[in-house]
Every structure is written in C-alpha cells, then in structure tokens.
Amino acid sequence: MMKTAFLAFLETRINQLLKLDPVTAEALKFLDGSVIHFVCLQPDFDCYVFLDSLGVRCAGWHEGSVDATLQGPLSRFIALAADRTSSWGAIKGLDVSGDQAVLASLESVHQKMELDWEGLICEQVGPVAGHSLAEGLRLIGSTLSGSGQTLSSHAAIYLEDALKVVPCEPEVNAFNREVDSLSKAVDRLSQRLSKS
Amino acid sequence: MTDKVRDQDKTHFGYKDVKPDEKEKMVAGVFHSVADSYDVMNDLMSMGVHRLWKRFTIELSAVRKGHQVLDIAGGTGDLTKQFSRLVGDTGRVVLADINESMLRVGRDRLIDQGIVGNVEYVQANAECLPFPENTFDCITIAFGLRNVTDKAEALRSMCRVLKPGGRLLVLEFSKTNNPLLTKVYDTYSFSLLPAMGKLVAGDSESYRYLAESIRKHPDQKTLEAMMKEAGFVNTTYHNMTGGIVALHKGIKP
Structure with missing residues (x-):
C-alpha cells in the first residue's frame, strides 16, 4: 500500500x-x-x-x-x-x-x-503578482549568476598575480644556498673575532 | 417445508435473516439512500485509502488498449473512469449497477468529466448478466459482491461472460488477521461509521448495514474457494490494509 x-x-x-x-x-x-x-x-x-x-x-x-x-x-x-x-x-x-x-x-x-515555472507562480498568486515575482526571481538569479562570474574572473586574476610574485623552485633553492653560504661566512668571521 | 429448505429460502441482510427477494429490495433501498453522498462518505470512511485500493485493482487488471471491460456494481464510476483511459478509443467499458440511483450518479459524474465515447451504462443484476458468453477481457466488482443475494450464481455469471483467459477482480472488504486491528476496526465500524453516516448522509441505518454486511461476507479463503467452484483458475488474493480489504483474482480457463 x-x-x-x-x-x-x-x-x-x-x-x-x-x-x-x-x-x-x-x-x-x-x-x-x-x-x-x-x-x-x-x-x-x-x-x-x-x-x-x-x-x-x-x-x-x-x-x-x-x-x-x-x-x-x-x-x-x-x-x-x-x-x-x-x-x-x-x-x-x-x-x-x-x-x-x-x-x-x-x-x-x-x-x-x-x-514554465512562471506559469506555476502565476497560478498560485495571480498573473500580475506572479509575473512581478518571476521578474524579481530572474533579477536575483541574473545578479547571483553575474556575481558568480565576476567572482570567478577576479579569483583568476588574483591567482595569476599571486603566482607572479611566488618564486619558482630553482630561485628558492638558489636563495637557500646563498643563505647557507652567508651563514657559514658569518660563523667563520665570528670564530676569527673570538680568536683575535 | 423442512428446516433445510427454509434455510435455502433465506439469506442475510446484515445480521438479519430475510427472504432473497426482500434482500434485493432492502439493498436497493440502502443505495437509493446513500447514492448522492456515496463519494464523500467513501472518502470519509476510508480516509481516502479506497483510492489506493482501487488503484491497485487497476494495476492488477492488466487492461490495455482495445480491451472490453465490465465494471459490475460500478457505482459512481471510479474504476470505469480509469478503465476508459486504458482501453482507449478502440476499447469499451461497461459500467453496470443494479441500482438505478447509483448508475445515474455515476453516469452524470463521468459525463461531467468528459468521459464519453467508450463507456456504456447498463442496469444489470450480477446474477444474470445480460451479455453474450465470452464478451469481456476483464471484469471487476468493487465493494459490490457482498450485496449480491446469490454470490455463487453471480460468480458463475461473470465466468460465463468473460473471454477465455480473461480475468475477474473482486475488490471487497474482508477479514483482518490481527486481533488488535480487528478490535479497533470493530469499534470503528459499529460506533463511528453509523454516526458519520447520520451526520453526513442523514442515514445511520445504511451504514450500520455496511458494517454488518462486511462481517457476514465470506473471508479470503472462502471467497477464493467460491471462485474456483464457479470455474475460475489460478485464483489468488492480495490482502490490503491488514486484511480489511482483499483483492481476489481469477482467470477463466
């Protein structure tokens, strides 16, 4: 049943x-x-x-x-x-x-x-109110859709810019090597100073 | 006259023993009285579930385009309406009822809903159906068999007018198999039902008869045996709503 x-x-x-x-x-x-x-x-x-x-x-x-x-x-x-x-x-x-x-x-x-979802709304609330409500829903829909598209394109630009300032792996490795050699040089200098 | 002969001359109208011709008149009286409020009362009494019982009957009927269908005791035409759609323009549905008032209400209702063209209306007694042998692909009798005076004769008559391979579907109140449900159902039938009848249809006696006639109607197994006796094969039944209603199916060999 x-x-x-x-x-x-x-x-x-x-x-x-x-x-x-x-x-x-x-x-x-x-x-x-x-x-x-x-x-x-x-x-x-x-x-x-x-x-x-x-x-x-x-x-x-x-x-x-x-x-x-x-x-x-x-x-x-x-x-x-x-x-x-x-x-x-x-x-x-x-x-x-x-x-x-x-x-x-x-x-x-x-x-x-x-x-025809607009027809369904019109059946419930009448043709004038139904049409206005449907227009409102369409506007909200297109605004949300536009906002979504804008957000999506802005996010892409932001990511592109962000990626530009992020160093690539060889640059990071070279930088690490420079820091290491500088650190060793500082250690050596420090040893000399302590002996003299 | 011996006691045995006297018993054969009697039938029951609810819990009362009456003569067969008296029962016909008394049943006719009940349906003349309730015809106008029949649909409303059906919805109220069953809380709308009768629509599901009838829907299941339609599913089991296997009726398709071009079929000839007989809806006995069709009353206000619930099944006929659905069958009319299924058989299409090439098929035919005959709505038969012994009661003139019920037939009139059913005919008016169907015509008002635009269901015309493939539906015919016949005032007929189920015990002696006025149709040639091997006429119909499917016969239904929904909530009507318990009001028939000679049920065995009616089943034989239905078997006669069915085509070989055609099916009979009997939708009828039956016996519940759960003691608790039986107690609730009895209280509902004998207390609430007549009160509702009085309130809505202005007639409590007809609805008291309804409750009594349900109790006097054969149970599932007995009705199945009667169908076999009448000549049907592959008989089965489906209990619905805990056995309050059962749908019996039989095939003419």
Missing part, C-alpha cells in the same frame, strides 16, 4: 510538471503506449511508467512487455535527472536497455525539457 501511495503521489507530481511544459507533453504523445521500467537497485524499488496522450501513469505491477528499462542505484538516477547534456549511455552505473527508438525519443525529451 505504501508503494501504491508513493506511486500515486509521484504520478500526480509528474503530470503537474508536464502541464508546465506543453512541448514535452506534446513530444510524449509520440510515445503513446510505451512502457518504461525503472529499476532502482539501492534502495530496492521498481516501477513501471506508462506513457499516453494524457500524461504518465505509474504502476508497481505490470504483466506485459516493456519498451525500455533503466536500471541502477538511486544516485545514478539523480545524476541522470541533473545531467541534461550527456547521453544516457554515458552515465556510469546506469544500465539502459530496450527499444533504441523509444530511448532516443525519451533522451531528446529529457534534454529539451523546459518547465
């Missing part, structure tokens, strides 16, 4: 997200009737995702064939969700098998997915 409840929750959330991206929803229509089997090895959990024109349906039980299977530990699925540029086959530890056409379509959908 817990699994059924979790899958019901998951299905609702995925379909809500798909509503924010009509392009992805439209692309998934071409995969109508496909069944994807997700097998998580650590922790042990599996589920079937059915794609149809109305969105996705998640189930813990399926008796028919599947079109594609994705298998790996949870960390690999998180890596897959976060990495939208690499091909699925390049994600180490994730075993991808099944109908190559279905997999290629899914990979393309995953890479091109763009969620």
